[in-house]
Amino acid sequence: MHVTHLSLADFRSYARAEVPLDPGVTAFVGPNGQGKTNLVEAVGYLATLGSHRVASDAPLVRMGAERAVIRAQVRQGERQQLVELELNPGRANRARINRSSQVRPRDVLGIVRTVLFAPEDLALIKGDPGERRRFLDELITARSPRMAGVRSDYERVLKQRNTLLKSAALARRHGGRTGAPPGRANSSLGADLSTLDVWDQHLARAGAELLAQRLDLIATLQPLADKAYEQLAPGGGPVALEYKPSAPGEAHTREDLYAQLTAALVDARKQEIERGVTLVGPHRDDLVLKLGQLPAKGYASHGESWSYALALRLASYDLLRAEGNEPVLVLDDVFAELDARRRERLAELVAPGEQVLVTAAVDDDVPHVLAGTRFTVAGGAVERV
Numbered sequence: 001m002h003v004t005h006l007s008l009a010d011f012r013s014y015a016r017a018e019v020p021l022d023p024g025v026t027a028f029v030g031p032n033g034q035g036k037t038n039l040v041e042a043v044g045y046l047a048t049l050g051s052h053r054v055a056s057d058a059p060l061v062r063m064g065a066e067r068a069v070i071r072a073q074v075r076q077g078e079r080q081q082l083v084e085l086e087l088n089p090g091r092a093n094r095a096r097i098n099r100s101s102q103v104r105p106r107d108v109l110g111i112v113r114t115v116l117f118a119p120e121d122l123a124l125i126k127g128d129p130g131e132r133r134r135f136l137d138e139l140i141t142a143r144s145p146r147m148a149g150v151r152s153d154y155e156r157v158l159k160q161r162n163t164l165l166k167s168a169a170l171a172r173r174h175g176g177r178t179g180a181p182p183g184r185a186n187s188s189l190g191a192d193l194s195t196l197d198v199w200d201q202h203l204a205r206a207g208a209e210l211l212a213q214r215l216d217l218i219a220t221l222q223p224l225a226d227k228a229y230e231q232l233a234p235g236g237g238p239v240a241l242e243y244k245p246s247a248p249g250e251a252h253t254r255e256d257l258y259a260q261l262t263a264a265l266v267d268a269r270k271q272e273i274e275r276g277v278t279l280v281g282p283h284r285d286d287l288v289l290k291l292g293q294l295p296a297k298g299y300a301s302h303g304e305s306w307s308y309a310l311a312l313r314l315a316s317y318d319l320l321r322a323e324g325n326e327p328v329l330v331l332d333d334v335f336a337e338l339d340a341r342r343r344e345r346l347a348e349l350v351a352p353g354e355q356v357l358v359t360a361a362v363d364d365d366v367p368h369v370l371a372g373t374r375f376t377v378a379g380g381a382v383e384r385v
């Protein structure tokens with residue numbers, strides 16, 4: 001698929017922007033702070049319902065404005081679709097497809113698909129497990145948009161379960177104290193615990209589905225990541241992706257993972273009630289990224305970490321392409337970080353893509369193989385060269 005037109009209203013630094021786009025390579029060139037990343041961030045938002053730079057929507061709305069609108073005309077084969085998202089920080093976002101009546105924002109997932117690589121991706125290697133979980137879960141959703149529903153079910157159940165555990169922890173702590181009405185605290189603890197069993201089942205069901213998808217994704221991605229790393233840094237690998245679950249076991253199917261998660265919840269129950277928080281499940285898992293024998297985190301050099309993050313994105317791109325619907329590849333401020341050799345390699349790898357959006361501070365940072373459409377971005381204006 002590719003985007004044929006991007007419109008922004010009150011998004012980031014743009015009061016308005018209208019950007020007609022072609023298939024093939026498009027480069028946005030301009031000095032720092034002029035709004036290049038803001039443009040590709042908007043495209044990425046349509047694909048993931050989130051920004052690759054910030055966790056909340058508030059910074060995405062232009063200072064002083066109330067809401068932002070991102071609109072894209074999208075072409076997939078012969079099919080044209082218009083997607084629209086209205087960002088209302090603090091209130092529900094709204095979405096429309098083909099100007100018809102409103103749909104849920106998550107219903108637009110799958111229309112725009114992107115693989116976005118940006119300097120922030122170094123956090124995939126060096127950052128907290130949450131960064132890697134988000135990487136996995138966004139890719140799962142790009143492969144299969146219905147997983148957005150499973151993810152939000154899981155988040156909802158987790159939140160409810162944590163609330164319950166917190167109140168059980170409180171009841172337990174106050175239960176032994178003199179002054180509390182006799183029996184009251186303990187009976188509410190009893191009620192909480194029987195409800196907890198029900199939440200365990202919900203958590204294990206959504207959790208198992210998420211885990212099954214993550215494990216399948218990792219198995220598919222592994223050889224592609226290894227290949228991509230070899231192309232970027234020959235002889236530097238191999239790379240291995242190892243899932244590290246909080247619920248121990250070797251299960252792979254959804255049913256077995258359900259059983260494994262349920263058993264781990266039983267084992268963790270006492271500790272969970274003491275601490276008032278859910279200690280096992282996909283929200284506590286990590287993906288260990290190995291380079292050679294060692295985990296990249298804590299061991300890999302800056303250059304190796306950079307190549308690794310890029311290899312993960314290129315592998316994601318390969319995977320989505322191989323599975324049918326080609327995503328838009330976004331390379332934000334990437335070339336300036338690479339030496340000449342890796343720059344050329346990357347350029348050759350991505351040049352045949354259906355649509356590749358590149359940002360760079362100066363023309364010279366964009367490799368010659370990626371000669372395509374150019375826009376200059378300066379002073380709030382996006383102009384075709």
Ligand SMILES: Nc1ncnc2c1ncn2[C@@H]1O[C@H](COP(=O)(O)OP(=O)(O)O)[C@@H](O)[C@H]1O
Pocket residue numbers: 011012013014030031032033034035036037038039058059060061062063359377
């Ligand atoms: N919500 C916002 N309202 C107004 N300006 C913003 C907002 N968010 C970011 N900006 C401005 O956008 C600029 C950064 O744009 P960006 O696209 O990151 O630049 P670059 O061209 O270097 O990629 C900064 O000058 C910043 O102040």
Ligand SMILES: [Mg+2]
Pocket residue numbers: 036037038332333359
């Ligand atoms: Mg930028």
